[in-house]
Amino acid sequence: MPRAEREREMLDAAVRVIGRSGYQAASMDEIAEAAGVSKPLVYLYLNSKEELFTACVEREARTLVGAVQAGVRAGDPPDRQLWRGLTAFFRYAAERADGWQVLHIRARTHGEPFARLADTMREQILALVTALIADAARSEHGTRDLPAREVEGLAHALVGAAESLATRAGSDPTLTPAESARTLMAFAWTGLEGLVAGRRWAAGE
Amino acid sequence: MPRAEREREMLDAAVRVIGRSGYQAASMDEIAEAAGVSKPLVYLYLNSKEELFTACVEREARTLVGAVQAGVRAGDPPDRQLWRGLTAFFRYAAERADGWQVLHIRARTHGEPFARLADTMREQILALVTALIADAARSEHGTRDLPAREVEGLAHALVGAAESLATRAGSDPTLTPAESARTLMAFAWTGLEGLVAGRRWAAGE
Amino acid sequence: MPRAEREREMLDAAVRVIGRSGYQAASMDEIAEAAGVSKPLVYLYLNSKEELFTACVEREARTLVGAVQAGVRAGDPPDRQLWRGLTAFFRYAAERADGWQVLHIRARTHGEPFARLADTMREQILALVTALIADAARSEHGTRDLPAREVEGLAHALVGAAESLATRAGSDPTLTPAESARTLMAFAWTGLEGLVAGRRWAAGE
Amino acid sequence: MPRAEREREMLDAAVRVIGRSGYQAASMDEIAEAAGVSKPLVYLYLNSKEELFTACVEREARTLVGAVQAGVRAGDPPDRQLWRGLTAFFRYAAERADGWQVLHIRARTHGEPFARLADTMREQILALVTALIADAARSEHGTRDLPAREVEGLAHALVGAAESLATRAGSDPTLTPAESARTLMAFAWTGLEGLVAGRRWAAGE
DNA sequence: GATGAATGAGCTTTCATTCAT
DNA sequence: AATGAATGAAAGCTCATTCAT
Numbered sequence: 027m028p029r030a031e032r033e034r035e036m037l038d039a040a041v042r043v044i045g046r047s048g049y050q051a052a053s054m055d056e057i058a059e060a061a062g063v064s065k066p067l068v069y070l071y072l073n074s075k076e077e078l079f080t081a082c083v084e085r086e087a088r089t090l091v092g093a094v095q096a097g098v099r100a101g102d103p104p105d106r107q108l109w110r111g112l113t114a115f116f117r118y119a120a121e122r123a124d125g126w127q128v129l130h131i132r133a134r135t136h137g138e139p140f141a142r143l144a145d146t147m148r149e150q151i152l153a154l155v156t157a158l159i160a161d162a163a164r165s166e167h168g169t170r171d172l173p174a175r176e177v178e179g180l181a182h183a184l185v186g187a188a189e190s191l192a193t194r195a196g197s198d199p200t201l202t203p204a205e206s207a208r209t210l211m212a213f214a215w216t217g218l219e220g221l222v223a224g225r226r227w228a229a230g231e
Numbered sequence: 232m233p234r235a236e237r238e239r240e241m242l243d244a245a246v247r248v249i250g251r252s253g254y255q256a257a258s259m260d261e262i263a264e265a266a267g268v269s270k271p272l273v274y275l276y277l278n279s280k281e282e283l284f285t286a287c288v289e290r291e292a293r294t295l296v297g298a299v300q301a302g303v304r305a306g307d308p309p310d311r312q313l314w315r316g317l318t319a320f321f322r323y324a325a326e327r328a329d330g331w332q333v334l335h336i337r338a339r340t341h342g343e344p345f346a347r348l349a350d351t352m353r354e355q356i357l358a359l360v361t362a363l364i365a366d367a368a369r370s371e372h373g374t375r376d377l378p379a380r381e382v383e384g385l386a387h388a389l390v391g392a393a394e395s396l397a398t399r400a401g402s403d404p405t406l407t408p409a410e411s412a413r414t415l416m417a418f419a420w421t422g423l424e425g426l427v428a429g430r431r432w433a434a435g436e
Numbered sequence: 437m438p439r440a441e442r443e444r445e446m447l448d449a450a451v452r453v454i455g456r457s458g459y460q461a462a463s464m465d466e467i468a469e470a471a472g473v474s475k476p477l478v479y480l481y482l483n484s485k486e487e488l489f490t491a492c493v494e495r496e497a498r499t500l501v502g503a504v505q506a507g508v509r510a511g512d513p514p515d516r517q518l519w520r521g522l523t524a525f526f527r528y529a530a531e532r533a534d535g536w537q538v539l540h541i542r543a544r545t546h547g548e549p550f551a552r553l554a555d556t557m558r559e560q561i562l563a564l565v566t567a568l569i570a571d572a573a574r575s576e577h578g579t580r581d582l583p584a585r586e587v588e589g590l591a592h593a594l595v596g597a598a599e600s601l602a603t604r605a606g607s608d609p610t611l612t613p614a615e616s617a618r619t620l621m622a623f624a625w626t627g628l629e630g631l632v633a634g635r636r637w638a639a640g641e
Numbered sequence: 642m643p644r645a646e647r648e649r650e651m652l653d654a655a656v657r658v659i660g661r662s663g664y665q666a667a668s669m670d671e672i673a674e675a676a677g678v679s680k681p682l683v684y685l686y687l688n689s690k691e692e693l694f695t696a697c698v699e700r701e702a703r704t705l706v707g708a709v710q711a712g713v714r715a716g717d718p719p720d721r722q723l724w725r726g727l728t729a730f731f732r733y734a735a736e737r738a739d740g741w742q743v744l745h746i747r748a749r750t751h752g753e754p755f756a757r758l759a760d761t762m763r764e765q766i767l768a769l770v771t772a773l774i775a776d777a778a779r780s781e782h783g784t785r786d787l788p789a790r791e792v793e794g795l796a797h798a799l800v801g802a803a804e805s806l807a808t809r810a811g812s813d814p815t816l817t818p819a820e821s822a823r824t825l826m827a828f829a830w831t832g833l834e835g836l837v838a839g840r841r842w843a844a845g846e
Numbered sequence: 847g848a849t850g851a852a853t854g855a856g857c858t859t860t861c862a863t864t865c866a867t
Numbered sequence: 868a869a870t871g872a873a874t875g876a877a878a879g880c881t882c883a884t885t886c887a888t
Contacts, residue, residue, distance in 0.1 A: 027872080028871095028872095029871080029872080032872085047342070048255075048340055048341065048342075050253075050255035050256070051255070051341075051342070053856085053857065053858085054857075054858065054859085055856095055857085055858095063873075063874090064873065064874045064875080065858090065859090065874085066859090066860080066861085066873075066874060066875085067872080067873055067874075069858090069859065069860080070872085070873080074858080074859080075857095075858065075859090105432065131339065131340055132340070134336065135253055135336055135337075135340045136253070137252075137256075176414060176417070179396065179399070179410075179411070179414035179415075179418075180414065180417075180418050182392075182395045182396055182399045183392035183393075183395060183396055183414065183415055183418045183419075184392070184418075185395055186391045186392045186393070186394055186395020186396065186398075187387075187388035187389070187391045187392040187395070188388075188391070189391055189395065190387045190388060190390055190391020190392070190394065191384065191387055191388055191391065193387075193391075194384070194387045205384075206384070209381060209384035209385065209388065210384075210388055211432045212381070212385075212422075212426060212431060212432055213384075213385050213388045213389075213419070213422050213423075213426075214388075214418070214422060215422075215432040216421075216422040216425040216426055216430050216431065216432055217417075217418050217419060217420075217421040217422025217423070217425065218418075218422070219425070219430075219432075220421035220422065220424070220425050220430075221417060221418075221421055225421050225424075225425075226417060226421065227310065227416045227417055227420040227421055227424075232847095234847090237847095258881085258882065258883085259882075259883060259884080260882080260883095268848080268849095269848065269849050269850080270849085270883090270884090271848070271849060271850090271884090271885080271886090272847080272848060272849080274883090274884070274885080275847085275848080279883080279884080280882095280883065280884090437851080438850095438851095439850080439851080442851085457752070458665075458750055458751065458752075460663075460665035460666070461665070461751075461752070463877085463878060463879085464878075464879065464880080465877095465878080465879095473852075473853090474852065474853045474854080475853085475879090475880085476852075476853060476854085476880085476881075476882085477851080477852055477853075479879090479880065479881075480851085480852080484879080484880080485878095485879065485880090515842065541749065541750060542750070544746065545663055545746055545747075545750045546663070547662075547666075586824060586827070589806065589809070589820075589821070589824035589825075589828075590824065590827075590828050592802075592805045592806055592808075592809045593802035593803075593805060593806055593824065593825055593828045593829075594802070594828075595805055596801045596802045596803070596804055596805020596806065596808075597797075597798035597799070597801045597802040597805070598798075598801070599801055599805065600797045600798060600800055600801020600802070600804065601794065601797055601798055601801065603797075603801075604794070604797045615794075616794070619791060619794035619795065619798065620794075620798055621842045622791070622795070622832075622836060622841060622842055623794075623795050623798045623799075623829070623832050623833075623836075624798075624828070624832060625832075625842040626831075626832040626835040626836055626840050626841065626842055627827075627828050627829060627830075627831040627832025627833070627835065628828075628832070629835070629840075629842075630831035630832060630834070630835050630840075631827060631828075631831055635831050635834075635835075636827060636831065637720065637826045637827055637830040637831055637834075642868095644868090647868095668860085668861065668862085669861075669862060669863080670861080670862095678869080678870095679869065679870050679871080680862090680863085680870085681863090681864080681865090681869070681870060681871090682868080682869060682870075684862090684863070684864080685868085685869080689862080689863080690861095690862065690863090
């Protein structure tokens with residue numbers, strides 16, 4: 027079997043095993059066995075456990091960001107962009123459940139080399155969402171009355187909500203990507219429209 | 232030093248160490264040293280690494296749920312309940328950063344015994360929020376036009392948004408609990424009010 | 437068993453095993469078994485294979501240099517100093533055959549950390565011998581007609597000869613330290629006296 | 642490229658690599674790469690790491706012994722024979738530094754198969770030197786008053802001295818083979834002449 | 847109540863060696 | 868004649884856990 031293909035299978039196996047048991051708990055023995063090869067071969071191709079994991083995270087991050095960016099089409103109206111981005115995201119999380127685990131749970135759990143990678147990916151998504159919200163505010167309003175700091179907060183909230191719904195969908199197979207996206211659009215877009223339109227909850231404290 | 236107090240100090244140390252380095256990376260040696268006692272004493276009191284971690288998770292979960300429940304006062308109007316619950320939550324995450332790490336990151340990263348505990352805690356919070364949203368819909372509307380499944384989805388979204396904002400606050404010390412709560416209320420409550428009032432985003436797909 | 441004693445026994449075992457099979461060939465398992473303890477204990481006390489070996493080399497070097505220095509008494513006439521130094525050296529090599537192997541063969545065979553240590557030891561011995569020869573030349577002659585570079589060469593030759601005779605004695609148990617010392621004195625001192633007295637072989641090339 | 646030549650290049654590479662890093666530290670990968678061929682080819686020609694090393698040691702031993710024997714011309718007077726033998730030896734050690742390392746350090750460091758080979762070579766040299774010394778004694782004296790055992794000891798001393806000076810020359814490039822040979826002749830021949838002439842150091846102990 | 851001393855089990859990594867082509 | 872692909876075996880090291888005191 028040619029090297030490139032074997033390597034891909036190893037990454038598949040690693041994502042599967044690490045996604046399920048975590049980085050530390052996954053032993054190289056286990057990963058090699060899941061890939062159907064011997065351990066030395068894994069080392070020959072991927073060099074070390076750390077590099078192997080890095081390669082997994084990078085590949086999954088590229089896949090996810092790519093899918094979301096492909097969904098968000100610059101010309102569309104903001105709500106449609108968001109809707110399609112979310113759908114792409116939930117679809118990724120459903121179809122590559124182990125990959126999503128690797129990105130969302132496993133990578134963020136381990137010091138420097140991995141957490142930074144996962145953060146970079148998350149920040150790319152956050153930037154997308156931030157731009158979207160700012161855009162919506164501007165297009166609705168003529169001028170943006172939402173300060174950057176607040177927009178960023180909203181983006182964080184939105185991304186966190188999406189992550190949470192993806193996790194929920196992971197444990198309830200009847201929840202389709204479309205339904206999760208609909209739920210989140212209902213929650214988020216209605217609120218954002220309101221905000222943009224000047225409706226705002228006033229603290230009673 | 233009386234046993235109860237020593238035990239508390241051990242848990243403090245364990246939460247600190249595990250919160251920072253993770254369950255697997257934290258060695259019993261390290262924890263014992265951080266607690267200022269010898270390793271056998273840790274075993275005498277807490278029996279095993281697993282039980283020690285379980286005790287940490289349980290204590291932190293009790294603390295967090297307690298704080299949130301104390302905030303949510305049954306008689307208050309729904310928005311005020313939510314506001315106070317969120318404030319309590321962000322305050323906990325800020326004041327006991329290591330504890331929050333243990334609950335949010337560390338516990339969910341390790342098989343069965345711990346993930347289940349963390350889930351239980353999360354579900355208590357979710358139940359609280361779900362009830363709150365249903366309540367708001369009912370009080371505003373007379374009848375709830377929001378089906379249970381959707382309310383649950385909204386609750387998940389809200390909780391995920393809160394978690395994300397807590398993480399954000401963790402890496403930007405200028406973000407106070409109140410500001411995080413305000414951001415989330417702006418995001419969530421405006422939308423919820425809209426939903427309840429029948430405003431709803433219509434999918435274009 | 438108290439730590440200090442155990443540690444000494446570990447070093448004994450390590451010197452024995454490494455002296456016989458060499459640094460690389462000696463496994464930590466083997467050394468631990470020879471010391472009658474478990475491998476983790478060896479690591480607990482000596483930290484790593486490298487540090488363990490370093491400790492061996494240092495201890496043996498100290499022992500050997502100490503023995504030789506104790507033999508060479510500053511007040512004695514040079515030939516007597518040399519004779520006693522050599523006797524002490526051959527006695528060490530005979531009594532601690534494994535230690536001698538460690539210093540002479542094993543340590544010089546491995547990069548930087550160890551070779552340097554062994555070299556340092558050898559240089560201490562060389563310095564001693566160099567001083568002795570220079571001294572002999574001076575005392576015999578009033579003035580030294582032997583240039584430093586040549587004296588150094590002679591010292592190297594003498595030390596090499598001693599090492600070679602020690603190795604020979606190692607494989608022929610009937611050779612006592614005294615006999616080796618006598619052989620070398622016969623070889624070296626007669627020549628040195630001759631050199632000092634101006635007798636010198638003239639190259640025919 | 643014809644097999645014989647390829648094989649020679651492999652041995653060259655092996656001597657180079659093993660001479661510098663040692664037998665164990667040198668990996669077959671490294672040697673194959675240094676030889677500019679693939680690993681299986683090394684196995685095809687040399688069968689195993691052990692046989693490869695054996696071939697190296699044998700070749701270098703043959704080269705060294707051959708060079709020394711070519712120097713020692715049977716008809717010459719003993720001192721001239723020794724002088725030329727030493728010069729040949731130091732020249733070999735300087736010109737084939739890696740080969741000398743292999744013989745002197747690497748081969749003697751590893752069990753049975755190699756140490757024996759190196760010993761055989763050393764014994765050939767020792768026999769040469771022993772014969773030379775006995776010869777000198779006889780020719781000077783009519784009858785040899787030096788017992789065989791002592792002559793052997795002197796030969797060991799002389800060879801050890803030569804080895805030590807070769808090592809010294811290895812770390813100081815200004816030392817030419819001729820100078821090393823001169824130093825050793827000064828040291829050894831003056832003494833041997835004295836011995837033969839009946840001058841002898843009398844132990845004071 | 848508290849600890850110094852000790853270990854079984856397991857993990858990552860490396861390397862000599864061999865097929866199939 | 869030559870190699871890319873693959874592996875069995877073993878080594879260094881760590882850690883949760885337990886006695887004996």
